[in-house]
Amino acid sequence: MPLKIDNYHFSRFSVLEGLPEDESRxxxxxxxxxxxxxxxxxxxxxxxxxxxYFLRKGKVKIYQTNSEGKEQIIYIYTRGExxxxxxxxxxxxxxxxxxxxxxxxxxxxxxxSFIRLLNRSSVLPNILLRAxxxxxxxxxxxxxxxxxxxxxxxxxxxxxxxxxxxxxxxKGHLPPVINLSRDDLANYVGTAKETLVRMLQNFKEKKIIRxxxxxxxxxxxxxxxxxxxxx
Amino acid sequence: MPLKIDNYHFSRFSVLEGLPEDESRxxxxxxxxxxxxxxxxxxxxxxxxxxxYFLRKGKVKIYQTNSEGKEQIIYIYTRGExxxxxxxxxxxxxxxxxxxxxxxxxxxxxxxSFIRLLNRSSVLPNILLRAxxxxxxxxxxxxxxxxxxxxxxxxxxxxxxxxxxxxxxxKGHLPPVINLSRDDLANYVGTAKETLVRMLQNFKEKKIIRxxxxxxxxxxxxxxxxxxxxx
DNA sequence: GGAATGCATTGACATTTGTCAATTTTTATG
DNA sequence: CATAAAAATTGACAAATGTCAATGCATTCC
Numbered sequence: 001m002p003l004k005i006d007n008y009h010f011s012r013f014s015v016l017e018g019l020p021e022d023e024s025r026x027x028x029x030x031x032x033x034x035x036x037x038x039x040x041x042x043x044x045x046x047x048x049x050x051x052x053y054f055l056r057k058g059k060v061k062i063y064q065t066n067s068e069g070k071e072q073i074i075y076i077y078t079r080g081e082x083x084x085x086x087x088x089x090x091x092x093x094x095x096x097x098x099x100x101x102x103x104x105x106x107x108x109x110x111x112x113s114f115i116r117l118l119n120r121s122s123v124l125p126n127i128l129l130r131a132x133x134x135x136x137x138x139x140x141x142x143x144x145x146x147x148x149x150x151x152x153x154x155x156x157x158x159x160x161x162x163x164x165x166x167x168x169x170x171k172g173h174l175p176p177v178i179n180l181s182r183d184d185l186a187n188y189v190g191t192a193k194e195t196l197v198r199m200l201q202n203f204k205e206k207k208i209i210r211x212x213x214x215x216x217x218x219x220x221x222x223x224x225x226x227x228x229x230x231x
Numbered sequence: 232m233p234l235k236i237d238n239y240h241f242s243r244f245s246v247l248e249g250l251p252e253d254e255s256r257x258x259x260x261x262x263x264x265x266x267x268x269x270x271x272x273x274x275x276x277x278x279x280x281x282x283x284y285f286l287r288k289g290k291v292k293i294y295q296t297n298s299e300g301k302e303q304i305i306y307i308y309t310r311g312e313x314x315x316x317x318x319x320x321x322x323x324x325x326x327x328x329x330x331x332x333x334x335x336x337x338x339x340x341x342x343x344s345f346i347r348l349l350n351r352s353s354v355l356p357n358i359l360l361r362a363x364x365x366x367x368x369x370x371x372x373x374x375x376x377x378x379x380x381x382x383x384x385x386x387x388x389x390x391x392x393x394x395x396x397x398x399x400x401x402k403g404h405l406p407p408v409i410n411l412s413r414d415d416l417a418n419y420v421g422t423a424k425e426t427l428v429r430m431l432q433n434f435k436e437k438k439i440i441r442x443x444x445x446x447x448x449x450x451x452x453x454x455x456x457x458x459x460x461x462x
Numbered sequence: 463g464g465a466a467t468g469c470a471t472t473g474a475c476a477t478t479t480g481t482c483a484a485t486t487t488t489t490a491t492g
Numbered sequence: 493c494a495t496a497a498a499a500a501t502t503g504a505c506a507a508a509t510g511t512c513a514a515t516g517c518a519t520t521c522c
Contacts, residue, residue: 007326064375067460072375086364095238095368125356132363133317137326139370144295144303146377147421151509182470190378192510197471213518214470229298382479413500423480428501444488445500464522471516478509487500492493 004230005160007141009075013131015082015124016054023121030113034106042098042106043084049094051110052085058104059165062096063187073188076101078165088114089128101184149229151191155199156227158189159209163218178216235461236391238372240306244362246313246355247285254352261344265337273315273329273337280318280325282341286310289335290396293327294418304419307332309396319345320359332415380460382422386430387459389420390440394449409447 016024031054036042042053045064053060055077062083063073074096077083087094088111118124145154159178166176180188186196200216203209208220208227218224247255262285267273273284276295284291286308293314294304305327308314318325319342349355376385390409397407411419417427431447434440439451439458449455 062371064371066375066379070379072378074371074374086367088364089360090364090368091361092365092368095371125360129320129356129359129363130322132360132367133319133321134323136317136363136366136370137321137323139367139374140293140295140305140326142374143305143370143377144297146374147303148297148301193469194471194511195509198509201471424499425481425501426479432501465520466522467518467520469516469518471514473514474512476509476511478507480507481505483503485500485502487498489496489498491496 004225005157005164007137007230008145008157008161009164010081010131010135010138013082013134014054014080015052015085015127015131018127019121019123023117023124027109027113027117030109031107032109034108036100036104036106038100038102038104040100042100043094045095045097046093049084049087049111051108052082052088052114053098054082054107054109055079056105056107059101060098060104061101061184061188062098064096071183071187072190073184076162076165076188079169085114085128086132101180146190151189151195152199152202153228154189154191155196155203156224157230158185159203159216159218160221160224160228162188162216163221175217175219177212178218179214180216182214235456236388236395238368238461239376239388239392240395241312241362241366241369244313244365245285245311246283246316246358246362249358250352250354254348254355257348258340258344261340262338263340265339267331267335267337269331269333269335271331273331274325276326276328277324280315280342282339283313283316283319283345284329285313285338285340287336287338290332291329291335292332292415292419293329295327302414302418303421304415307393307396307419310400316345316359317363332411377421382420382426383430383433384459385420385422386427386434387455388461389416390434390447390449391452391455391459393419393447394452406448406450408443409449410445411447413445 016027019027036058042060043049057079060077060083061073062075062077063071065071083098084094118128145157149157162178162180163176166178168174168176182193182197186193189196200209200211204211206223208218208223210217210219247258250258264287273291274280288310291308291314292304293306293308294302296302314329315325349359376388380388393409393411394407397409399405399407413424413428417424420427431440431442435442437454439449439454441448441450
């Protein structure tokens with residue numbers, strides 16, 4: 001059975017990989033390293049894009065804030081992924097905000113340099129086309145999930161996805177520890193914090209997860225798959 | 232005020248426009264005209280892409296069917312739009328099915344021809360990159376809407392979008408007539424048919440819409456904007 | 463290490479939405 | 493144009509989810 005969860009995230013897509021040596025070097029020359037603190041804003045919804053970000057370390061959420069100030073997390077990026085390039089390609093303002101979920105390290109490439117490379121490179125356009133097309137599957141699946149699944153099912157799916165994202169490179173044998181505030185988790189699942197807490201409580205009673213303070217450890221991913229009822 | 236609804240659809244993107252004369256001709260040479268009946272399946276979720284479709288006339292829905300057979304409509308294409316090309320670019324099976332909502336006319340270009348042109352053309356990759364990046368905004372907005380808005384708000388938004396899509400080219404002065412089955416409308420809004428009908432009833436009482444059989448005519452789009460509370 | 467402070471949890475309740483079972487209306491067909 | 497079939501509507505009710513208020517627990521900052 002193919003891991004169905006893979007249809008719900010981008011599995012570590014990076015613009016960097018797949019570039020020929022010389023183009024990769026060109027890109028790296030333009031890179032600026034940025035260290036950012038947990039909670040720091042990277043860009044704001046509605047602002048114009050300044051460049052592309054490569055996430056070296058940490059986690060970054062992209063989200064929208066509605067008129068009542070409620071947040072919806074659209075995606076959580078982890079080490080190795082790139083973001084912020086889409087509105088450069090379409091010459092639009094950012095449709096989402098980006099903020100660090102933990103202390104993180106980014107490599108930043110100014111939009112100009114990125115565009116220059118794009119126009120010169122014979123492979124970059126294809127890499128991006130493939131990535132963006134692949135993304136569509138993920139977004140379509142997300143829309144179906146939000147439109148049709150109950151909070152309980154969505155939470156089960158979210159925990160499975162986060163369980164992947166919180167896997168640690170070197171400590172692959174240890175179970176992932178999901179470390180998100182209840183507010184962030186609620187905004188990721190698309191529900192009220194209180195409802196979320198109650199569902200988590202229920203999962204704890206059923207021994208599907210266990211918690212250490214606010215941290216969550218998944219004990220029974222198979223059961224989460226059952227509950228989420230992916231298609 | 233910019234029409235906020237434009238952030239919820241692609242405003243008639245066609246691959247055809249923007250191509251230089253010679254490339255456009257190349258594409259047109261490969262085109263096969265297809266007439267299809269209302270309700271006819273164009274491709275099925277999970278199948279491999281055979282080509283690109285240009286919608287000449289009519290309406291086409293793309294949708295996912297979940298394990299219980301419930302449908303979620305992801306997008307409705309209208310005259311002038313192209314679809315089916317994304318999974319060609321990412322070499323994946325179709326993540327959605329496509330079906331005609333009315334009798335329609337399509338131009339079909341086989342995947343091979345499309346790829347050949349893509350590799351040869353200097354503008355097509357950029358056109359597609361721009362389109363796919365722009366799409367991201369639309370998908371992100373949709374996800375927020377489904378995750379956070381009530382059925383009533385989503386219905387108001389859906390009616391506004393459909394009101395645009397059902398505008399008639401030649402009869403621009405006449406109000407659009409939305410002609411969708413209640414099932415399709417419910418699957419577009421992401422709710423049960425019965426709930427949908429009740430909300431429509433409520434909008435009728437408030438003189439926001441009027442109906443002729445199953446057809447819907449929007450009387451007060453401004454009020455729909457208020458209700459939908461876009462951000 | 464002990465307050466503050468912010469975050470997480472719980473309870474009570476209101477509201478929204480879904481489901482099942484009729485019934486009515488519309489559409490398609492001979 | 494009559495009739496069968498499909499689609500739309502309504503009612504009654506159950507289940508899911510959100511909201512508000514109160515309380516408990518964990519971090520962090522002296």
